[in-house]
Amino acid sequence: MIEILKAVKYIINKAENRVKPKREYDQFYATEITLIKRIKLLSKFKFEKIIFLGDDDLNSLCLGYYKKLKKEKAEIFVLDIDKDQIDFIEKISEEENLEIKTIYQDIRDALPKDLKNFDLAFFDPPYTPNAVKIWLIRALEILLGSGTNKERKDYNFLKNKYIFMCYGYTDKSLERGLKIQKIISDLGLIVQAKYRKFNKYTGAESINNESDLYIIQPTPKVNLKEIDYWKNKKIEEKIYTYEV
Template sequence: MDREGVEHLLGEAGADSRRLRHALTLLCDGQWWALADLVRETATSRRTIEELLREVELERSGDRFRVPLPHTPGYQHLLAMAPPPEDPVAHLVPHYRHVLERLEDLVAKAPRGRHVLDHVAATPETVLRRALLLGARFWLPGSRLLCVGDHDLTSLAVKLVHPETDVTVVDIDERILAYLDEQDLGVRTRWADLRLGLPPSATGHDLAITDPPYTPEGVGLFVARALEGLKPGGRVALAYGASERTPALALKVQSSLADLNLVSEAIYPDFNRYFGAEAIGSAADLYLLCPTGKTRPAVTARLDRLSTAIYTQGPQSVESAPAALPSAAGDAELLVGDWPKELTQPRTRLSTWLAKPHATAPASVAVAVPPGLEAALPRLLLATRAAHVRVLVTDPPPLPDVLSAVYTCAPADGGLDAVRRPQPTGDADLVLRRILDNGHGKLANTWREGLIAVARAQGGSLTKNEARALIGQVAPWCEALTPLEAPLHRLAGLRAQVATTVAALSGTT
């Protein structure tokens, strides 16, 4: 056994050899280790662990390994005999074994991550500890928590540990939103591409938590949106990690937080652990961030210079080439998105298009959707009452069936053409169309007015409270949100729910 290489490696690491000594301690404790497990347990990058393994004589069993037991005494003087510092809620975890078992099942059955969204799943114990830490640090009964993205299912952990907390999730992934609603734990779900805006109903929260793409652009955007969703005095919990080998990247991210004039009230090292992300040790710190009086204008300035390239992979990665601008817009009266400067038609941003109704009522619109923003297409179509919408999109996704109540869509060169259908004749179809024609309006309010109009046309009457009661019985999820922020699985069931309320009018009017 040659310890010289190990001692040299530890000597070069200096004070930071603590993580390597921890790994060596685990290798000498008699257990068999897989590489991914050793990376995650020590919160050390795969590359650093591999350097250690090259210097240590190992015995193997399949893909697992350890230091042979007769050799372990020779390493005793190199080991970290004390474990790493415990996190502040580790002592609480044993009291929530039943919750951990439920979360293990929920995480196992959740939709798989999408690499173009930089998804890496946190461990069930991590999301449980997040919920415990929020409850230990803040008063959660009656508080409102905003999850800015929730592939990790932190929202479910919070509702299982603190059911009295009001929790809202904003996410771009329709699969995650549908899965959260399937659990029926009272989590509110909202669709949003955060590059295009925060849903109007996702404001006024006491706390926000986010585990964003780990680029300076991604962290800056997700934290800015989280801050938009807070009321004064709120806090943001941020999961962010970088390899011990790349402190310059961590500096860029922390600089983006400083640009938002935030105070770091606490940083819990390696608090979050993941299945994957071995380049950063399958771990990330947890930051607790406090806004200051200068944060709000800094958020506005940050969003004004927003870049849509925020990920590490895919067409919207920070290293991807800018998308080519469309060459022609035909006879469109209004251009939405990025278009060549030489075109003379009025234009508006995609984010503005989704945020509020356009000041004019153009009959024809051309919308340019760059690669990576295709998920916004159904909402971009619902954001207008134009008779004709030409969409320039490289890879159009399948459109939800509910859009057939509004548009006839057909493939066109470079995208698709959407032609608005005439108004329907049936009562339920009229109410549904009224809702979808008012994409920026509160869904429940438009639905209520539609029912009142149908009741009046039938020669009866319906009060606002009676209409609200009918809607609340079949669609309690719709309160306060607009069609543009409703998840697609909610819109998919809307036709049947509207029909139920229309059929109930005969017993109410």
């Protein structure tokens, strides 16, 4: 636990003067305690390759620095549309020799072909149903790779694949959570755990400055048709909260 605290404090201090969160990308920064809780949870899971699909919270740097302190290995990737966040993560990763790999792109665009066979995808998408669906589809493409349908639905293959997703709705808007539950089920995924109000933020009043953390896994009923349909294609949807 001491290494987690050290890692998060170190990265947060380094990030003191970085750019302000950008409204156009639905950014709100998570609190230090939230980062500590996320790294603690991640430290309980086994993974060799992890990707953060959007990372204005700097989870990747906290995890990378924690792994460095623990002398543990993991390949850490970050994909983000925001060049400032990518540049900052690259800078600190180089200074601290964390070897985090970055991909500067809009998740709606077709993914690079070699982005496959990851164990875990973590994301805190814009809080709209369209965004959740797109982030889940892209995460599944990255986790499941390009084997045959039989290989990608194999229990032994699926049992080590995880999606950690943050999503917020208040106690007065449970129906917003229900919509998300349907998207998850329609894609053939199962919620293995859900921690209500796990994440806390500053500046996200519309969701009461908090959101849930879902731990999701693909089942053998995973909707490969939908995932494969969007491979190599741009997904043209409005995804940000101010757009819908």
